[in-house]
Amino acid sequence: MPRRGNGVFARPRRLDAVDAVRATQGFNKNVTAYVTKGREALAKVPGGDFTLVHHNAYKANELGECFERNAEGMLKNMAIHELALLVTFFGVNSDTLSDVVADKAYSDLRTEKGPSSGDDFTDFSRIGFTVTTKAGAKVSVYADRCGLELPDGAMADGGMMYSSVSKLGAISASLTPSRRLVAISR
16 A cells, blocks of 8 residues: 555555456565575485474463464464465475374463453464475474473574573574474574
């Protein structure tokens, strides 16, 4: 939409059939540095696996409010960004999907009371799963509302950085050769 000089949006004009345009809106993280660098690193490791990690900064005692406000659930509210990356860069769709394996030890499904409604809301505080395509590509997704746990580490060129993330989000790491690459979003 065009803006006026004062920053206010001008009223949109009516489009005639001659002016037909296609407008799309997306939320893919495909231009972020961690995804770009991760994909570049993966290209250097033939047969390597890729893991996307998404963290939020909720505290455990805030999950009731989070679940109530985001009642559509973690996959549609938080991990949807990583699912879009699976489609965009790894060719994951209903025709190419071979297998999905849940990381049951990592995932945490819980019920919390919403503070506004008093209703119970069931959702994941964290979830992890690995998708395998028929072509053999493996991509894992880990999402954590409370953001304190990593499945394995942080992405680095051509190798794996085993790391820990403090409550403040600082990363300490050492480089170790590996066929697994991890890209982290906070």
